[in-house]
Amino acid sequence: MNFTDIIALAWRNLRQAKLRTSLTVIGVVVGVAAIITMVSFGIGLRQNIIGQALGRLDVFTAMTVFGADTNDLLALRSGRTVLDEEEEIADTDGAQQETTASPNGSPTPPVAARPRRALDDEALAEIAKLDGVRFAVPIVSFPGFVRFNERTRQLWAAGARAGDDPRLRNLLVGRGFSDENAEEVVVKEGFLEGYSDEAFRRRRNRRGNPGGPFRRTSDKSEEDRKRVAEAALGKEITLYSAPAGDAAPASIFGIPLLDFPNSSPRQSNEIANGSPDGLPNQDRFDRYVFRIVGVVKSEEGMGLPIYGGSDFYLPLEQAKRLREANVSPMERMGDTLTGHAGYWGAELRVSDPSRIKPVTSKLTDLGFRAFSLTNQLEEIERIFLIINSSLALIGGIALLVASFGISNTMIMSIRERTREIGIMKAIGGSDGEIMRIFFVEASLIGLTGGVLGVIGGWGIDRVANLLANRWILRQVGQTVRHIEFFSIPWYLSGGAILFAVLVSLAAAIYPALRAAKVDPIKALRYE
Amino acid sequence: MSILEAHNVTREYRMKAETVRALADVSVAIERGEFVALLGSSGSGKSTLLNLFGGLDRPTSGEIRFDGESLEPLSSREMSRYRLRRVGMIFQTFNLIPTMTARENVSLALAFAGLNGSERNRRSLELLDRVGLSERANHLPSELSGGEQQRVSIARAIANEPQVLLADEPTGNLDSHRAAEVIGVLDEMRLRDDKTIVLVTHDHELADEFATRVIRLKDGRVIEA
Numbered sequence: 001m002n003f004t005d006i007i008a009l010a011w012r013n014l015r016q017a018k019l020r021t022s023l024t025v026i027g028v029v030v031g032v033a034a035i036i037t038m039v040s041f042g043i044g045l046r047q048n049i050i051g052q053a054l055g056r057l058d059v060f061t062a063m064t065v066f067g068a069d070t071n072d073l074l075a076l077r078s079g080r081t082v083l084d085e086e087e088e089i090a091d092t093d094g095a096q097q098e099t100t101a102s103p104n105g106s107p108t109p110p111v112a113a114r115p116r117r118a119l120d121d122e123a124l125a126e127i128a129k130l131d132g133v134r135f136a137v138p139i140v141s142f143p144g145f146v147r148f149n150e151r152t153r154q155l156w157a158a159g160a161r162a163g164d165d166p167r168l169r170n171l172l173v174g175r176g177f178s179d180e181n182a183e184e185v186v187v188k189e190g191f192l193e194g195y196s197d198e199a200f201r202r203r204r205n206r207r208g209n210p211g212g213p214f215r216r217t218s219d220k221s222e223e224d225r226k227r228v229a230e231a232a233l234g235k236e237i238t239l240y241s242a243p244a245g246d247a248a249p250a251s252i253f254g255i256p257l258l259d260f261p262n263s264s265p266r267q268s269n270e271i272a273n274g275s276p277d278g279l280p281n282q283d284r285f286d287r288y289v290f291r292i293v294g295v296v297k298s299e300e301g302m303g304l305p306i307y308g309g310s311d312f313y314l315p316l317e318q319a320k321r322l323r324e325a326n327v328s329p330m331e332r333m334g335d336t337l338t339g340h341a342g343y344w345g346a347e348l349r350v351s352d353p354s355r356i357k358p359v360t361s362k363l364t365d366l367g368f369r370a371f372s373l374t375n376q377l378e379e380i381e382r383i384f385l386i387i388n389s390s391l392a393l394i395g396g397i398a399l400l401v402a403s404f405g406i407s408n409t410m411i412m413s414i415r416e417r418t419r420e421i422g423i424m425k426a427i428g429g430s431d432g433e434i435m436r437i438f439f440v441e442a443s444l445i446g447l448t449g450g451v452l453g454v455i456g457g458w459g460i461d462r463v464a465n466l467l468a469n470r471w472i473l474r475q476v477g478q479t480v481r482h483i484e485f486f487s488i489p490w491y492l493s494g495g496a497i498l499f500a501v502l503v504s505l506a507a508a509i510y511p512a513l514r515a516a517k518v519d520p521i522k523a524l525r526y527e
Numbered sequence: 528m529s530i531l532e533a534h535n536v537t538r539e540y541r542m543k544a545e546t547v548r549a550l551a552d553v554s555v556a557i558e559r560g561e562f563v564a565l566l567g568s569s570g571s572g573k574s575t576l577l578n579l580f581g582g583l584d585r586p587t588s589g590e591i592r593f594d595g596e597s598l599e600p601l602s603s604r605e606m607s608r609y610r611l612r613r614v615g616m617i618f619q620t621f622n623l624i625p626t627m628t629a630r631e632n633v634s635l636a637l638a639f640a641g642l643n644g645s646e647r648n649r650r651s652l653e654l655l656d657r658v659g660l661s662e663r664a665n666h667l668p669s670e671l672s673g674g675e676q677q678r679v680s681i682a683r684a685i686a687n688e689p690q691v692l693l694a695d696e697p698t699g700n701l702d703s704h705r706a707a708e709v710i711g712v713l714d715e716m717r718l719r720d721d722k723t724i725v726l727v728t729h730d731h732e733l734a735d736e737f738a739t740r741v742i743r744l745k746d747g748r749v750i751e752a
């Protein structure tokens with residue numbers, strides 16, 4: 001008996017007991033719909049959190065690339081790294097020296113492979129062309145004292161390109177830099193806030209920074225924020241810098257002559273807050289005056305300090321010159337020894353969090369070191385895996401219950417059809433063919449239930465999504481972005497249907513064996 | 528060579544504590560083209576012998592041979608091929624599948640032989656035509672008379688052209704007129720297509736009228752061959 005005949009026969013058998021078959025199928029439909037609804041919610045949750053929310057937050061699409069620094073370059077030349085030697089020293093007399101202090105004081109990234117290549121403009125252009133990289137911009141940042149609104153604070157100044165620098169894309173008012181040597185600055189809203197009267201009052205009251213790392217989205221309206229920003233446009237700020245160029249060397253053999261503040265910005269702020277012009281040794285600084293030409297919107301949500309993050313941007317060339325003057329003397333000496341080592345690092349954005357890994361490995365291949373928050377992302381992914389598995393398990397239990405229904409239906413049907421099975425055997429049907437008929441019947445139940453279950457699950461998702469969005473709308477009371485809470489990827493529907501068929505087949509094993517064992521003589525003996 | 532042989536066949540059924548001996552050391556041979564009537568009262572073992580010939584059952588000891596070859600070594604799968612190709616069985620209660628039309632019932636036997644749909648359609652009509660039922664091909668068994676149902680089951684039995692037809696009291700549920708008609712169809716098959724017929728019955732008149740030979744069984748033994 002060929003397969004199409006078996007299917008036709010099985011279909012005919014199922015149609016004969018329509019009610020019983022329908023009820024059994026409904027059992028499977030409920031099970032599959034439960035799996036679909038549960039898992040699609042889990043997948044939707046994952047997509048909403050990782051893909052949408054975190055993706056927009058930049059935290060998981062941001063990377064920092066490090067090229068070879070002077071230390072690495074020296075190591076490449078001598079074949080032996082300074083770090084190695086220092087480790088040996090540290091081993092013998094336990095002296096701990098800070099050698100890899102990054103120029104902006106951020107924590108040193110975990111040491112992976114030592115970068116082999118300097119991060120210069122050419123390298124950056126190459127990186128920007130990598131698949132999945134949205135942009136790569138150099139990090140040129142240095143600490144400086146900035147006077148604005150008759151107050152002076154220490155902060156990190158960073159360089160940005162003229163024209164279309166992605167960091168300055170999100171302008172609230174104004175424009176980007178006209179030229180990389182222009183005497184212009186672009187600030188973030190946070191900068192203006194930091195110099196506001198209110199902020200100084202709060203700082204004096206030592207209330208610190210309410211909300212912790214969660215920078216609250218300004219509760220002011222867009223117009224208010226714009227007004228504040230407009231007012232700042234065109235205003236002058238003053239940057240105090242260590243003397244640039246051929247001024248007297250700031251250090252001799254690593255002993256700084258300049259009383260450069262290595263302390264934390266907060267401490268310095270306190271000093272600076274003391275008096276409006278509370279800078280020590282003002283004469284030892286050069287003054288540079290810049291004009292505010294643009295204000296960039298604050299990022300929403302978490303304001304995690306990412307490498308190179310800054311509230312205050314200078315044109316790139318200006319920043320380079322000023323950094324030169326303000327870097328630590330040790331580093332300047334290293335630069336002199338190795339020649340130009342390129343940028344300290346670069347800020348990278350990938351198109352979505354899943355690209356972090358391939359991009360990281362490509363960067364390593366190119367000879368750079370990359371740092372990102374992938375481990376944390378993996379942790380979150382793992383949590384979602386657990387959530388999804390649990391949800392699938394709950395759905396699976398519903399399907400398991402349905403499988404007992406299938407077994408029951410098949411056994412009932414075999415009892416009713418014992419005579420028919422006996423006839424089939426008497427006229428030449430083999431045990432295998434009889435079993436196949438029952439397996440096909442069961443998988444038809446599974447397939448029908450699976451397909452209807454997917455449709456049902458999809459329907460439940462749509463209704464639930466509609467209600468949830470309506471509810472959110474009512475709670476928030478204004479127009480919010482429509483949220484898609486559920487996601488049914490093809491592998492979920494396909495997998496659920498396949499699973500339903502497999503469960504049905506498993507449920508049919510015992511009944512099918514029983515059918516095959518029917519003794520035709522006994523089956524045919526009685527009317 | 529005999530087409531069907533029973534060699535010292537014993538068939539015992541175990542029923543709880545006691546053992547029932549349905550056949551005791553039976554040896555018979557049926558020749559090609561014969562019309563053999565197996566006669567005996569109920570419990571004489573004639574149906575048991577027929578089931579052994581039909582490959583539905585296996586002897587406790589002794590062996591059944593078809594065309595000189597023992598059925599003993601056949602696997603259950605080979606046994607089902609044997610039932611499909613070598614013998615055709617006809618039962619007192621017709622044993623048609625009640626939810627299938629006459630044509631579908633015949634078609635089922637053809638399906639087990641692996642014929643495709645269009646071939647089955649053609650052939651099942653042809654077979655029904657041979658038993659004079661082409662008009663009633665699309666009727667369910669419940670819409671047919673007893674004689675007609677039995678003729679459908681004959682059509683099904685000869686569907687895969689077996690050499691032997693085994694009939695287990697095929698006229699038991701029919702009046703004498705219909706009975707003669709059904710046996711007439713079988714006899715015609717023997718004469719025209721050279722089939723061998725083994726008929727289990729206790730109707731002496733029918734046996735005398737059609738059978739070429741009578742085998743009598745009593746208490747599981749052959750008393751006349």
